[in-house]
Amino acid sequence: MRKGRRVVGLVRRDRALAAWRRWTARIGDLARRPSRGRAPRLRGDRRPPSLRDHRWFLGVLGAGAVLRAVTMLGYRPALWFPDSYTYVVTALRPRPDLVRPAGYSMFLRLLEPLHSFAAVALAQHLLGLLVGVLVYLTARRAGVAGWAAALASAPALLDAYQVELEHLLVSDTLFAVLVVAAARLSVSPRLTWRTACGIGLLLAAATLTRTVGLPLVAVFAAWLLYRARGRVLAAGVMLAAAALPVLGYGVWFHATYQRVGIVGANGVFLYSKTMTFADCSVMDPPPDLAVLCDPRPPAQRPPAQEYIWSSESALVKLPGITFTEETDTLAGRFASLAIRSQPLDYAGSVLSELARSFTWDRPVYPDAEVYGYYRFPAATPPPPGRYPATVGAEFAQRYERGPISTVIAEPYAGWMRSYQDAVRLPGAVLLVVLLLPPALAGLRWRRARRGAADASGGAADADPGAGSAAWALPWVTAVALLVVPPAVAEFDYRYVLPAVPLACLALALVTGKAFFKNIP
Incomplete structure (x- = not known):
């Protein structure tokens, strides 16, 4: 027995010495190998990404930050829209509004201790930058090349109309970042009940910011069912998390107006x-x-x-x-x-x-007054003339604790007007961005099916997997955001802009590598 143990010990010692010699030889080879300007990497070494890996995006993000800084210098403290005054009234006198849910007003109320609409504009510009960051990170996680992911984020970061919309005191920027964040979570590698809960809360906040968010709850629920292969736990948790805040707001609305709903219009x-x-x-x-x-x-x-x-x-x-x-x-x-x-x-x-x-160009619609609100103005806009807006202006002065009229400072304002004349995403390009994902996904599916049939020597069903369909969620969401307003009210240019980052994300995802191969 002792002799057998001794033999086993000798064998283990010899193996350890052999492994040590191989390792030291490997280290010596690496030390003698020229570096070619880059540190050698050992097998299995997972070097964290460096700034160089994200240089394309950092350039786009930096340019977007500069544009927003110039905008804040040129138009102080912010730009006003007719809806802005109603939002301020609700922020200072919290109660449900009959026309618009109070989500954006609560955002204003959160910032009210600063007594500065410039701070509100700054927060919205930071949210606009966050939209670009979310698009980029989601695309990179899908295996998209750095330059392509940066290109997908560029419309959100560099489009002049996106920047101008962020400087307007309206709800669309807040709504956009909530929906894009929900999309980011929905295509994350692991779908836990906590993730589903986060998606539901984000969609509830989006719905209480703009009612067009309500149909998106059904879109996301269908996607979660697809991801979970029909299991309802994730979708059920998401629906519950989305329903509770909306129902709570509905109770508040009913207590105020004795009506069912979250708006009355x-x-x-x-x-x-x-x-x-x-x-x-x-x-x-x-x-x-x-x-x-x-x-x-x-x-x-x-x-x-x-x-x-x-x-x-x-x-x-x-x-x-x-x-x-x-x-x-x-x-x-x-x-x-x-x-x-x-x-x-x-x-x-x-x-x-x-x-x-x-459309390729941007014709005046629905009228010159509304169209003008989406352009950087050359002169200070006049004070509101309609009675509800004049009341809202008084509340806005209380919020600011001072004058609220927009001060235009040159040359910064002139730079942004010139930039807006030159840099935007034409509607025709947006149409191409929307048409490409289903076309490319169909082509990929046919190729995969043909390859599976060739490998099996006959007909075979090729299932690209849930991950390869991840483009569908942001794509359907973008289409819904474009279709719902003309279906229930009317077209408006500012309703188009929140759909753009999602459409670009869908195109990036469908052109990336196989996406989350092991989605549960």
Whole structure:
């Protein structure tokens, strides 16, 4: 027995000495090998990424930061939009608004101790930079080359209209970063219940910032079901996490107005949409709805928004404020009848509005006043003239504890105006970005199927795997963000911009390497 143990010990000693000789020889070879300007790497060495690995993105990110700094120097403290004043009122007097959910107002209230709309603009610019960072990190995690991932983030970081939108006191930048962050979590390598909970909370915050976020909950739930191969745990956790804040807000809304919902203007906005095509001679509405008809041919009617805000609108002329429960219900009934009576006209109206997202140039729409809010101005904009906005301006002065008018400082403002004339993502390019992911994914699937069939000597089903379909989530989300506003209200240029980072991310993911091969 002792002799056997001694033999085993000698064998182990000889093996250890042999391993030590091989290792020292390897070290000697590495020491004698010329470095060629780079430190040698041992097998299995996982060197952390250096700044050089991200040089393309750091260049784009730095340029985006400079643009935002110049904007803040040129337009102080921020730029105003008609909706801005309502948001400020809700921030200082917290209660649900009938037209817009209060998520962005709570963002303003969070920053209210600073008493500075310049601080709000700075926070929004940082959120805009964060959108670009999220796009880049998600693409790199998918195996996309550094230059390609940086290119995918460039529209969010360098488009002049994105920068201008961040400087406006509106909800779109906050909404965009919430949705992009939810997409980032949804395509992460590991999908745990904590990740699903985070996705749900982000989507709830997005919904309470802009109601267009509500349909996205269904989109993300379908994706989580697909990722989990039909198992409902992740999707169920996400839906619960999204539902609870929204339902809580709904309780607050009901306690304030004795109405169900999170806003009280859905019927009014849908009515304004249908007035682009509604023909009462075809609809044959009952008398209570007939008062909302417009005898003018659709080609001679004003933009859809005028049916909500113009004093000449038949809806506005009804007794009480426009967004009472009775008026909203009446408008919703009219819109429903119009869609049922003229479904093809409704579809044509949605498509024609959607097509405005994909023009090469940027024609004035819906009118010169609204269009002008999306341009860096050359002169200080006048103070608000409508009564609700004048009240909001008083609240804004309390928020700022001083004057709120925009001060234009040259030459910085002039630099941004010139930049805006030259650098933007044309709508036609956005259309190409949206068309490429499904086309490339289809081509990859056919090649994989052909290869599987050749390997098996016959027909075979090729399943690219859940990871290779990760492009579909940001792609469907981008399409939904583009389609929903023209379907329920009207097209607006600022509604297009939050979809751009998601569309670029989808294209980057579909062109990357096999994505998360071991997704559970």
